[in-house]
Amino acid sequence: IHSGIKWPNDVLIKGRNIAGILTEAITAMDGIEFIVTGIGLNVNTLIEDFPEELRGITTSVREEAGRIVSRVQLLQILLLQLEQRYQQLISGGFTEILEKVRSLSLVIGRDIKIHQVSGITDGRAIDIDNNGFLLVRDGLGNIHHLMSGEVLFKPQ
Structure with a gap:
């Protein structure tokens, strides 16, 4: 499923919102102390189950994949990806992460x-x-x- 980022915190597929991500970094004198991230992801919701006013602007993994998706497996994949990006970040890979964000930008x-x-x-x-x-x-x-x-x- 190809997605893009609508700055500052939305993930879109074909112009429809599938996820929102909020992140706050707490910094100290020597850099980032910790990061708190909240992720809202529409997983197995059908379009007709969204409120009518959201149906044209929202989607879900199920709608895009054409099948029910295991939330557990999806969470495992998501956590693995987050851990990999975190390790990349603390290893000095901020520039590469930012370039990826720029390349995925829809804005x-x-x-x-x-x-x-x-x-x-x-x-x-x-x-x-x-x-x-x-x-x-x-x-x-x-x-x-x-x-x-x-x-x-x-x-x-």
Whole structure:
């Protein structure tokens, strides 16, 4: 199943949300002390079981795979992948992880609107920086470094 990342924390398949990931890194003077991650993944839900207002924008592993999926096996695979990325991170592999995130980004290169508490930013997503901030160039050429917000894609 081919998926992509909609910054900052959504995983999409064919434009439909299948997962959301929230991560918080706690840092100390010498680097990351620990990371807390929460993952919500739609596993065996059928489209008709989602609320009507979500049916056009949501999917599940079952819908995409065409079969019921073992949650236990899926969790084992997920935990193994998380452990591998963690080991990569602590071994100095942050750059490779960030490049993978950039390559999976569904936002970079797109015209977007970002809804934030401070207001709306309109522009083109141009990159994700080393802090995970989304870089957006507005119509005046100014670069905004966005830490959070709800991304809305403009029609292509």
